Amino acid sequence: MDDLFQAHAALLEKAVAASRERGFWAAFPENPKAYPEGAASAGKTAFAALKGQAFDLGGEGEGARVGAEVSPFGPALGITYAARSVDALVANAERAGEGWAQASVEQRVGVALEILARLNAESFLIAEAVEHTTGQAGPMAFQAGGPHAQDRGLEAVAYAYAEMSRVPGAVRWEKPMGRAPIRLDKDFHVVPRGIGLVIGCATFPTWNSYPALFADLVTGNVVIVKPHPAAILPLALTVKIGREVLAAQGFDPDVLQLAPDTVEAPLAKDLATHPAIGLVDFTGSSAFGGWLRETLRDKLVFTEEAGVNTIVIASTGAFAAMCANIAFSLSLYSGQMCTAPQTIFVPAAGIATDEGHKSFDEVAAGIGVAIDALLSDPARAAAVLGAIQNPATLARIDEARGLGRIVRDSAALQVEGARTATPLLLAVEAQDEAGDEAAYLEERFGPIAFVVAVKDAPDGVARATRAARQKGAITAALYSTDEAEIARAIPAYAKAGVALSVNLTGGIYVNQSAAFSDYHVSGANPAGNACMTDAAFVASRFRVVCVRRPAAA
Amino acid sequence: MDDLFQAHAALLEKAVAASRERGFWAAFPENPKAYPEGAASAGKTAFAALKGQAFDLGGEGEGARVGAEVSPFGPALGITYAARSVDALVANAERAGEGWAQASVEQRVGVALEILARLNAESFLIAEAVEHTTGQAGPMAFQAGGPHAQDRGLEAVAYAYAEMSRVPGAVRWEKPMGRAPIRLDKDFHVVPRGIGLVIGCATFPTWNSYPALFADLVTGNVVIVKPHPAAILPLALTVKIGREVLAAQGFDPDVLQLAPDTVEAPLAKDLATHPAIGLVDFTGSSAFGGWLRETLRDKLVFTEEAGVNTIVIASTGAFAAMCANIAFSLSLYSGQMCTAPQTIFVPAAGIATDEGHKSFDEVAAGIGVAIDALLSDPARAAAVLGAIQNPATLARIDEARGLGRIVRDSAALQVEGARTATPLLLAVEAQDEAGDEAAYLEERFGPIAFVVAVKDAPDGVARATRAARQKGAITAALYSTDEAEIARAIPAYAKAGVALSVNLTGGIYVNQSAAFSDYHVSGANPAGNACMTDAAFVASRFRVVCVRRPAAA
Structure with missing residues (x-):
């Protein structure tokens, strides 16, 4: 020996x-x-x-x-x-x-x-x-x-x-x-x-x-x-x-x-x-x-x-970089990560950004355009998206199309023999505020995401953390330029047992979990018992x- | 603050x-x-x-x-x-x-x-x-x-x-x-x-x-x-x-x-x-x-x-001290400790001791006599036994009398108004070897103990460790002068998740668990999940x- x-x-x-x-x-x-x-x-x-x-x-x-x-x-x-x-x-x-x-x-x-x-x-x-x-x-x-x-x-x-x-x-x-x-x-x-x-x-x-x-x-x-x-x-x-x-x-x-x-x-x-x-x-x-x-x-x-990972966009000092960052998180491995975001809460009245006020629709569109830009080169698209592991995921995308207004549709890549799909991005701006939770707060595994109108940023945080407590979540993201708002949000995310990433832009993404540093899954909400x-x-x-x-x- | x-x-x-x-x-x-x-x-x-x-x-x-x-x-x-x-x-x-x-x-x-x-x-x-x-x-x-x-x-x-x-x-x-x-x-x-x-x-x-x-x-x-x-x-x-x-x-x-x-x-x-x-x-x-x-x-x-704590007596180099030690363990707080022994396995053919060969009956009697000696002084008896917490324990003693041959009967102390009982010690030397497990391998909380005849020491260890695995046990004791026998027994007790005390005599007892040193309850048998x-x-x-x-x- x-x-x-x-x-x-x-x-x-x-x-x-x-x-x-x-x-x-x-x-x-x-x-x-x-x-x-x-x-x-x-x-x-x-x-x-x-x-x-x-x-x-x-x-x-x-x-x-x-x-x-x-x-x-x-x-x-x-x-x-x-x-x-x-x-x-x-x-x-x-x-x-x-x-x-x-x-x-x-x-x-x-x-x-x-x-x-x-x-x-x-x-x-x-x-x-x-x-x-x-x-x-x-x-x-x-x-x-x-x-x-x-x-x-x-x-x-x-x-x-x-x-x-x-x-x-x-x-x-x-x-x-x-x-x-x-x-x-x-x-x-x-x-x-x-x-x-x-x-x-x-x-x-x-x-x-x-x-x-x-x-x-x-x-x-x-x-x-x-x-x-x-x-x-x-x-x-x-x-x-x-x-x-x-x-x-x-x-x-x-x-x-x-x-x-x-x-x-x-x-x-x-x-x-x-x-x-x-x-x-x-x-x-x-x-x-x-x-x-x-x-x-x-x-x-x-x-x-399973869980439903959320993003709350309250405001941002880097609108384009934020949209690019979120686009990558939604696209990486076609959203088939337990850490990928699914539901993005945005105030119905829009948000303040470094590019001036952006309406709810402009925020949703900005993310959609960023996805298009990321996937515009076919080789890069293939390298980011990979393929769809399970045929059921394609069916799930089809079913999801009716759950909101399509901001950006899903489509297959032109890769011979491979089962592929780009992200489907849906907007939910319901008459009754925040729309149908059954649509966007059920886990829809794969490249399916929702931009959901909420009353304001605190409403978004409340919905995001409640969803984590009730449905489970492994990751959450928050974009805000207001330090007091961030400080108020942190205890709610901590109580919901979900890891929070704040204002991510550039080459680090909410769905990345680093060994020896990030605690993967908290065990404190239904996304996992440990x-x-x-x-x-x-x-x-x-x-x-x-x-x-x-x-x- | x-x-x-x-x-x-x-x-x-x-x-x-x-x-x-x-x-x-x-x-x-x-x-x-x-x-x-x-x-x-x-x-x-x-x-x-x-x-x-x-x-x-x-x-x-x-x-x-x-x-x-x-x-x-x-x-x-x-x-x-x-x-x-x-x-x-x-x-x-x-x-x-x-x-x-x-x-x-x-x-x-x-x-x-x-x-x-x-x-x-x-x-x-x-x-x-x-x-x-x-x-x-x-x-x-x-x-x-x-x-x-x-x-x-x-x-x-x-x-x-x-x-x-x-x-x-x-x-x-x-x-x-x-x-x-x-x-x-x-x-x-x-x-x-x-x-x-x-x-x-x-x-x-x-x-x-x-x-x-x-x-x-x-x-x-x-x-x-x-x-x-x-x-x-x-x-x-x-x-x-x-x-x-x-x-x-x-x-x-x-x-x-x-x-x-x-x-x-x-x-x-x-x-x-x-x-x-x-x-x-x-x-x-x-x-x-x-x-x-x-x-x-x-x-x-x-x-x-609950659990059933056992002692196996294979041999001893200190018969009187062993009996005195066991007598104290059975008497302390009238056996109402989760760590108190209940069932003592002794080879049917008797054991080797420093006082020569002792038959099964002599071992059982030796423990009985040691209990009598320990409790002979009324003040010391009261200080060792305390009182019986629950009246149901007195009824349990009554019921237990029929489960074996009475080696030493239980009796009340003469303490005005107090609910007391000295240990009941029963011998089980059944026709079918090791007798009726339902008698001595069910927890009988309180001052009730059994001396059970087994084929030999390895049989005793096998029964003790099986009982720990199936019924739960927090403590176990083994008396043996054979180091090879002790070494063979240890893995069986470890696998049964029960703390083992070997050859205790003098002022330390199997039912004592020291903070910062002994792990109390193992979590590895039915006596506790943690x-x-x-x-x-x-x-x-x-x-x-x-x-x-x-x-x-």
């Missing part, structure tokens, strides 16, 4: 420090140019070699296989994965768990850090897998699917390590009692909760799964990864690399297993309700997230679910058992 | 360090002699003055009053408390919560530490209140109800402060981007989860409530304390002192409220299910704990419930919301 902990100790130390300081820090470079020459083309080659083949995770045997992934950019992947029964997965996990629970914290952390390092080295292959399952454009698939996801995994390791480090190993307890002090030797054991189930999503299969996967692993829980049937490959590659590291270190590779399934025969419910599963992490719909939360009463359940990047996300994944005995004289 | 944080900073620093080191440390002296002369008699006088009166929490008005506490040592207390409706309690809490959420972490921690200091100064009064509601004997009521409970409250403050301290206040985030780095100013806000409900128990009203009460307070959650109807006074005194400190610092005293109720008209369910309640802490029966866990799906619920003394107990009581905006140039 190698001393992987020591090998990666410097990285871990930096990660622990970064997660406390929360300034900018990244372990894994997001710039493709920082990687070895030829790595990108090697990734493409490796991806091409996987297509149309049986994916080899090791030890599969000759049983049934599943897999029907189709790239949102066109071709079916033709990759199959060994099917596994719930009973077989659990039996394997329980067997592997015995040794994993006995491993030291340092051994487990070392394995996790080595897996992350090897994942990083395979970032281009994983990027291809992410691109051709999620529909993310290449540059985003690389960053979000590769280094950014790895940073989030590392962040979870850092949190978990910090928490476990606070539990001493062996201590001498000596209580003064007059002439004869009482001396006990105490050993504190970090014990796992059970088997961890990580249920992946179709849009960010690695970025949204890595925190739970790595938090479970280092706290001693073995992991079953149940990918979304439409995005198996990124997590199959992850599990394969993990199993290789585990086996090389003498651990049972079934510490980390893949549970591929199909839409027709889903495994998630049967896995989640199996008594041996102690922890469940889920990213996806509120319907299934709610089912998990209600059904799994005595398990640890961490969810990231923050995915804090101590609470890791601290209850393990328990401590003390063994004490009289100290030898 | 005083700088209470600064005033108590040295104490907090020591507490944070102690909770990491987990050696012996206590903030509040357990020796009554460490307190000012006259404090004990002043406590008695103050208690006498409260009896037969309407308890004044401030601002009660003329409404209905409740309260029917009767001392297990005899007299009714005759104290009444202002009744409060659920709606009034919640409305008060919501109003008070606005300001409390805005207070800084340091302000809230300072208030908590000041409350603890004032509680400590009133330890003798609180001891009287604990003694005459729970039936604990005077010395125990002082220690467990006073300084030990205060230490546990302080421990929770230390944990919560450590976790909140990891969240920076304001940071500059600067991402290198070639010529134009992106600079954001970020503010991180610690936000509460809602209103905390703390449901107290009748045996350790302060010791079991303080961790939750103080963890909630310092993380920004206002608190409603719902005492057990039989033990209101200790928590009424606590809440009164807390409200005085809050008011003196300019906070709404309703940050901390008392919700007294009656057996006939209980408030706990209505309070727990109120949508404004975000956190519930409960100590008590598995029936109600289970109901809370199953019903309150989207609230934070921390429970300490550890009451770790980071996980506090980390999810608050959430973090980030507000970010472009940095000024």
Whole structure:
């Protein structure tokens, strides 16, 4: 067994420090140019070699296989994965768990850090897998699917390590009692909760799964990864690399297993309700997230679910830059981000700007024009929008057209074979103030956005924060030139448990969440029952058992 | 507003360090002699003055009053408390919560530490209140109800402060981007989860409530304390002192409220299910704990419930000292501790000891004789046993007599007016090995214990750890002279999530749990869903919301 902990100790130390300081820090470079020459083309080659083949995770045997992934950019992947029964997965996990629970914290952390390092080295292959399952454009698939996801995994390791480090190993307890002090030797054991189930999503299969996967692993829980049937490959590659590291270190590779399934025969419910599963992490719909939360009463359940992210525009000192910034947020990955804004509140009487007064219609039109400008170059449009992951999203756009006045219509890009759609922007300026909440305060996942007239800025803030409390929200934005107004708004957003970005312009967007700095999901509104990047996300994944005995004289 | 944080900073620093080191440390002296002369008699006088009166929490008005506490040592207390409706309690809490959420972490921690200091100064009064509601004997009521409970409250403050301290206040985030780095100013806000409900128990009203009460307070959650109807006074005194400190610092005293109720008209369910309640802490029966866990799906619920604590006697090098140690553990507060052992597994063929081979019957008899010896002096018996808190426990002893062969019968002490009972010790040496589990593996709260014949020591360990996994257990003990046997047993106890004490003799007992060192309840078996003394107990009581905006140039 190698001393992987020591090998990666410097990285871990930096990660622990970064997660406390929360300034900018990244372990894994997001710039493709920082990687070895030829790595990108090697990734493409490796991806091409996987297509149309049986994916080899090791030890599969000759049983049934599943897999029907189709790239949102066109071709079916033709990759199959060994099917596994719930009973077989659990039996394997329980067997592997015995040794994993006995491993030291340092051994487990070392394995996790080595897996992350090897994942990083395979970032281009994983990027291809992410691109051709999620529909993310290449540059985003690389960053979000590769280094950014790895940073989030590392962040979870850092949190978990910090928490476990606070539990001493062996201590001498000596209580003064007059002439004869009482001396006990105490050993504190970090014990796992059970088997961890990580249920992946179709849009960010690695970025949204890595925190739970790595938090479970280092706290001693073995992991079953149940990918979304439409995005198996990124997590199959992850599990394969993990199993290789585990086996090389003498651990049972079934510490980390893949549970591929199909839409027709889903495994998630049967896995989640199996008594041996102690922890469940889920990213996806509120319907299934709610089912998990209600059904799994005595398990640890961490969810990231749906929400409606809002922007309030009260005033701005940079109208054009604001519109450009919002246009990018609405367009990036065609609005298929849990952090993308959907509903923009603007006073019915318009707003003050650096370009003079702008009416409600002028604000809406300004955002629409900015979207047009952003997407005017076809290559840039493709690189920003990517493709639409799920055909249902196209249908949703069609249905949404009737929910308001169309400021800017959605349209497909001219990209052969790809499923694409530019943002649909609707205005709601109802007779009854603020119109039909059922239209714009239901989550409409994808490139669908509303500009909604409100009485004034405080009304907008009140509606935005109420929506966050009631419907859930992961992000919110506010544009205002009035510092007093901003100061008054902040406690309302804090109470609503939603991260707030104020007056963003330029190259930073409300839908971006930076590892080691931003807390992703608050856990304080219906968009999720947990923050995915804090101590609470890791601290209850393990328990401590003390063994004490009289100290030898 | 005083700088209470600064005033108590040295104490907090020591507490944070102690909770990491987990050696012996206590903030509040357990020796009554460490307190000012006259404090004990002043406590008695103050208690006498409260009896037969309407308890004044401030601002009660003329409404209905409740309260029917009767001392297990005899007299009714005759104290009444202002009744409060659920709606009034919640409305008060919501109003008070606005300001409390805005207070800084340091302000809230300072208030908590000041409350603890004032509680400590009133330890003798609180001891009287604990003694005459729970039936604990005077010395125990002082220690467990006073300084030990205060230490546990302080421990929770230390944990919560450590976790909140990891969240920076304001940071500059600067991402290198070639010529134009992106600079954001970020503010991180610690936000509460809602209103905390703390449901107290009748045996350790302060010791079991303080961790939750103080963890909630310092993380920004206002608190409603719902005492057990039989033990209101200790928590009424606590809440009164807390409200005085809050008011003196300019906070709404309703940050901390008392919700007294009656057996006939209980408030706990209505309070727990109120949508404004975000956190519930409960100590008590598995029936109600289970109901809370199953019903309150989207609230934070921390429970300490029932369990069956076991001892396995494999062999011993100190037979007499072992028997004396176990006898004390069974007798202390008449077995009415969540940490008291109930079931003692002994090999049917007997064990090796320093006094030669002892048969199963000789081991059982040895423990019985040790109990007799411990309780032979009436004054010492009264000081060890205290009184029986609940008349139902006497009935339970009667019913238990038929569950095995009586090794040592229970009997009342000759104490005028007090409800007392010495331990009942039963032997189970069934025809079918290990007899009827329904007899000795159901929790039988009170001075009821079983010595159960098992095949051999490994069988005993297997049964003990299985019982912990299935029925729950907070403590376990093992006596063995075989180091290899001990080493083999430890992982089984760790997996069962139960704290293990090995070969205890002398002045330390399996049912003692030391603040800042022992983790009380593991959260890893049915005896409770949480550890009451770790980071996980506090980390999810608050959430973090980030507000970010472009940095000024």
